[in-house]
């Protein structure tokens with residue numbers, strides 16, 4: 001068993017211990033959405049939560065704010081807590097690979113989605129509110145501003161991002177201090193901490209195990225396939241050594257549980273494809289037997305285009321400082337944050353970065369090999385749509401105003417030194433050349449095209465996807481809060497569904 005402090009639920013890295021066992025629910029991916037989902041389902045059902053990465057507990061790269069950003073620098077192919085990938089656009093990016101998922105490596109900003117996003121999603125507003133509050137009572141904190149964050153706050157106000165809204169978890173126009181998953185002692189609380197709110201006797205966490213595919217059986221007379229279990233391997237073991245775990249199958253099939261993919265915007269479409277669900281031609285290229293031709297798996301991939309300015313003129317050795325203050329500008333279309341980010345083990349840069357909240361450009365994800373541990377091929381088509389390019393110009397103008405603010409000059413002890421772009425043409429060129437990620441990528445298993453409004457995969461039984469891959473558009477604000485909420489929300493919905501069976 002893995003070290004887990006005083007935690008009561010069972011956690012192991014021994015794949016053989018789990019092989020052959022059956023559970024009411026199998027949640028694939030112990031990330032931002034998967035942990036609250038597993039915790040909630042465990043209130044009544046046995047749950048296997050299977051995660052390809054290791055434990056976050058006791059790892060300073062994850063839990064200690066002083067090491068914020070270091071986990072993004074130290075990536076390797078199969079075991080580091082962050083896995084790097086480069087999209088086909090040539091932009092380098094990161095995904096979480098640890099219990100807690102990307103909530104264990106991210107900037108920690110916690111901000112609820114607006115009510116219009118919730119309404120458009122068709123969610124029950126009261127259950128959403130309760131689910132947000134459930135998360136917030138456990139892992140969300142009001143930050144005390146660091147000197148650089150206080151400077152960011154003043155510079156955003158000087159740049160005209162008004163009004164000043166003080167501390168707020170809501171997504172409101174202007175400048176606000178946001179919630180954070182770092183507590184007052186600088187300790188990060190990941191989604192894994194939410195497992196403590198479940199029933200420990202019914203949760204089994206299998207770490208260091210990568211799911212290769214879903215096991216399907218044909219049901220009854222119909223030709224419909226039903227998920228029956230999963231195939232998995234030791235994450236750093238041989239891909240030829242495969243194990244299986246199953247869903248319990250009580251006599252009454254109406255009380256069967258589900259395999260639920262919560263493997264993130266890259267992981268969930270990848271597992272569907274590896275399991276034979278997706279566009280036929282992509283599966284044929286890799287000789288994967290077709291279970292269901294579902295053309296939209298991997299479609300609609302989006303990443304919010306970002307541009308950033310370096311505020312300091314050269315690398316220094318400051319303490320890393322994740323964002324605490326957010327500017328929400330241009331009628332919610334632009335989000336701005338500042339941070340101090342390590343660029344090597346002893347050098348940092350001070351940055352202010354802005355993202356396009358609702359990009360129009362979309363791309364796609366495809367398999368490029370059949371190893372579930374490797375990244376699939378993904379293209380986001382950053383700024384391909386002219387509207388995104390024009391929004392990027394506005395972001396550039398806004399960042400220029402922030403960089404030239406008196407607050408930043410005061411913090412640095414001098415005027416901003418770096419050359420700023422000013423004309424539309426210069427900024428367009430700058431955007432095209434320097435577009436990068438804000439790490440808020442999503443899509444690939446969108447509601448309405450791959451999963452239905454209950455997050456069940458179309459055309460098969462016993463299989464759902466619940467995570468960032470299901471977003472057909474960005475929540476506008478930082479997505480973590482809404483994904484934590486979504487795990488809890490869908491868990492509650494499933495429990496309620498089962499009550500009526």
Ligand SMILES: Cc1cc2nc3c(=O)[nH]c(=O)nc-3n(C[C@H](O)[C@H](O)[C@H](O)COP(=O)(O)OP(=O)(O)OC[C@H]3O[C@@H](n4cnc5c(N)ncnc54)[C@H](O)[C@@H]3O)c2cc1C
Nearest residue numbers: 029031032033101102106107108109211264267468478480
């Ligand atoms: C560097 C960075 C900074 C960010 N900053 C912020 C921020 O400050 N605020 C904010 O709101 N958002 C932020 N985000 C975005 C946010 O963290 C993500 O959108 C969100 O965490 C995604 O949640 P998810 O549940 O969809 O996926 P994840 O949390 O990534 O979870 C997916 C899990 O599935 C596991 N998995 C994948 N494939 C398999 C497999 N085959 N078998 C077993 N397990 C598998 C992964 O290891 C991972 O643990 C940031 C993201 C990054 C990367």
